[in-house]
Amino acid sequence: MRALEAEAPSGVNLMRNAGHAIAAAILRSPGSLGARSVVVLVGPGDNGGDALIAAARLAAAGARVTAWASRQRPDDALVTAATARGVRWRVWCGEPRPLADDVRQASCLVDGLLGIGSGPPLRGPIADILAALPAETGQMRFAVDIPSGIDADTGAVDPSAFRADATLSTGPLKIGALLHPAVEFAGRQIALGIGLPAQAYAPLRTSRIGARTARRLLPVRPLDGHKGTFGRLAIVAGSSRYRGAAALATVAALRAGAGLVTLASVEPACAATAARAPAATFVPLPSTPSGQVEAAPAAAAALLSQPNALLLGPGLGRSDSGDALVHGLLDELSDTPTVIDADGLNALADRDDLLETLGPRCVLTPHPGELARLLRLTAPPEGRERLAAAQDLAAHTRAIVVSKGSPTFVCADDRVRILARPNPALAAAGSGDVLAGATASLLAQGLPAADAAALGVWVHSRAARIAGGRDDRGVPMEQVATAVGAAVNLRHGGSRRGLWRRRRRYQRQSGAP
Numbered sequence: 088m089r090a091l092e093a094e095a096p097s098g099v100n101l102m103r104n105a106g107h108a109i110a111a112a113i114l115r116s117p118g119s120l121g122a123r124s125v126v127v128l129v130g131p132g133d134n135g136g137d138a139l140i141a142a143a144r145l146a147a148a149g150a151r152v153t154a155w156a157s158r159q160r161p162d163d164a165l166v167t168a169a170t171a172r173g174v175r176w177r178v179w180c181g182e183p184r185p186l187a188d189d190v191r192q193a194s195c196l197v198d199g200l201l202g203i204g205s206g207p208p209l210r211g212p213i214a215d216i217l218a219a220l221p222a223e224t225g226q227m228r229f230a231v232d233i234p235s236g237i238d239a240d241t242g243a244v245d246p247s248a249f250r251a252d253a254t255l256s257t258g259p260l261k262i263g264a265l266l267h268p269a270v271e272f273a274g275r276q277i278a279l280g281i282g283l284p285a286q287a288y289a290p291l292r293t294s295r296i297g298a299r300t301a302r303r304l305l306p307v308r309p310l311d312g313h314k315g316t317f318g319r320l321a322i323v324a325g326s327s328r329y330r331g332a333a334a335l336a337t338v339a340a341l342r343a344g345a346g347l348v349t350l351a352s353v354e355p356a357c358a359a360t361a362a363r364a365p366a367a368t369f370v371p372l373p374s375t376p377s378g379q380v381e382a383a384p385a386a387a388a389a390l391l392s393q394p395n396a397l398l399l400g401p402g403l404g405r406s407d408s409g410d411a412l413v414h415g416l417l418d419e420l421s422d423t424p425t426v427i428d429a430d431g432l433n434a435l436a437d438r439d440d441l442l443e444t445l446g447p448r449c450v451l452t453p454h455p456g457e458l459a460r461l462l463r464l465t466a467p468p469e470g471r472e473r474l475a476a477a478q479d480l481a482a483h484t485r486a487i488v489v490s491k492g493s494p495t496f497v498c499a500d501d502r503v504r505i506l507a508r509p510n511p512a513l514a515a516a517g518s519g520d521v522l523a524g525a526t527a528s529l530l531a532q533g534l535p536a537a538d539a540a541a542l543g544v545w546v547h548s549r550a551a552r553i554a555g556g557r558d559d560r561g562v563p564m565e566q567v568a569t570a571v572g573a574a575v576n577l578r579h580g581g582s583r584r585g586l587w588r589r590r591r592r593y594q595r596q597s598g599a600p
Contacts (some may be wrong), residue, residue: 088203088258091287099282102133105232105257106140108279112255113141113195113229114148123149126186126193127174128216128249129156130200130235137257138199138231139165139174146172153189155179157200157212179212183219191224198249199231203261206238207245217247230254233261234272241471242266250274257281259288260295265494265507266470276507296497296506296545304542305575306532308344317346318531321394322524323387323416324401325356326409327378332402332429332520334360335568337367339524340398342572343546345531349394351387353380356402363565379406384415396424396531400431401520410434417441424530424539426450428523429457436460442484447499449486450530450540452523453477458490474503487536489526491519495544499537506544512555513548517564522547525571549574 095101113125127142129135139154146152146169153175160166170176179186190196200213209217213235228251233239236248239261254264254273258281264273294300309316320340325333333356340348341364350360351370355378360367370390372382380403391397397420403409413434417425425448427435432453435442442461445451455467458476462483468476477490481498490496494507526543530536550570555562 088261091258091283094287095283101257101281101283102136103140104282105137105279107144108257108281109137109141109197109229109231109255110144110148112253112277112279113145113197116195116227116229116253123151124192124194125150125152125197126189126195127152127154127197128200128235129154129160130202130213131158131160132202132204134202134231135160135199136165138197139163139169141197141199141231142174143169143172146174153177153193155186155189155216157216179216181212181215183215186216186219187221190221190226193224193226195227195229196220196224197229197231198235198251200249201235202232203239205235206241207236207243207248209236209245209247214245214247217249220249228252228274230273232257233264234269237263237269237272239263242269244268244272248272253277255279258283259291262293262505265295265505267493267509270494270507270509292501293503293505296504296541298545300504301542301545301549304534304538306344306529306534312346314346317344318395318528318533319347319392320345320349320396320398320527320531321391322348322350322398322401322527323352323380323412324350324398324403324520325352325360326380326402326404327353327355327374328404329402330356330359331517333357334363335517335520335564336398336401336524336527337364338565338568339521339571340528340531341366342569343525343528343543343575345528348528349391351380351382351391353378375406375408377404377406379404379409380412381406381408382412384412384419387412388416388419391420394420394423394531395533396426396527398426398428398523398527400428400434401523403430403434405430405433414438414441417445422448424448424450424536426452426523426527426530428452428519432457432461445484445486447485447487448536449484450489450526450536451480451484451486452489452491452519452526453480454491454519474498478503487540489522489540489544491522495548497537497540497544499540502537504537504541506541506548508548510548510551510555511559512551512562513567515562515564518547518551518567521550521564521568521571524568525550546571546574 230251236245353374529539
């Protein structure tokens, strides 16, 4: 952020722009009750300056604004301008009650105490001010740039950190606010334009996956398409013990839009999947006495008939024959875009020679434990360390790495995409199978591996919200797999208008009349 500020064009007042953008965002927020009565917490630095400019703008818009400063800002033109607009200026003197009374009467509270240059632990007057805030008063709470008490790089949090309903980030979002536990304090995160030119953001290699990203990546569905148009996906998954994994992946793949999905597995897994997904086709494979697949890779590859994409691993279980099948299919179908999940990843944990040959056609979907096994770490990585581990694995394999968890990181080369939408409903068995099936389906439809991975994690998260509604526990994964269809169709819906939008988009991209 400091580098971006240093490159700002001469004559651009970033602080003024930030203050104006913050005030505008507060005024248009439906939860701020029109910002008719506002308390603004003002710190000693630039973050406090942004808050003061916002306070003046809010007062000019008719709000009754009280600014509480952590200490005096002597001879500060921003204080003079704010008070001239009618902002009531108060300085913390160690007595909690006056601040608490003002906050209880406010329709919204704005935290401008600390910015990205500070973090936990909180100390002095700022710690006392945050401790004095009433816990539940019903007003909308905004943080300027980042909630006070949060480390903008690591996501570490002081227990007394400001809890925001919305964080108004001046310029790009701060990565620490997307990590746990900080994300639990940040609320909805909104990036505000502050006058930096578009080209200033070009060198940034980290971005957030949101609805706008999903709409841009969603593959075109030509109106004259057939099942071959929308891709043939082969899934090698399941065992007699984990037959549900194959069913979840297959249902998710069909609901995500693949034209033809073929499951190659042992007979019990094929039967369980056929009951859930009769539109799929099946290649029964021989099994070991314990119920794992046992098939020659060359024979299995021939039965799969040159798919557009391949999914390896969900529910395969560990066996020498299963590991050999994974290794052999990666060799036999070396040019086929492939998603490798679960026991497919475990089969590669001791094969550095294979990992190094994967390349950008492959998507790896490890959870923290699998990530640790692949990199031979002593413990599953967490937080910023998990991001670093995922980047290391992406660099080592040249593949796309989807590091599952909250948040989810999609790493490719030196680029990182982050899905920061915590949802405990997805912390359940079968969740990864749904994600793998949806991602592989998008890969079969022709998306590049990095885009299929990014869209896949968004669709997976959105499907869980559709299936669970307001619930975040006890949401059956079979319902999430089914809801993948609704998630990928949110762009256009089923309306006549959506049909014509699809048609126009197809005509533009294909040159069709």
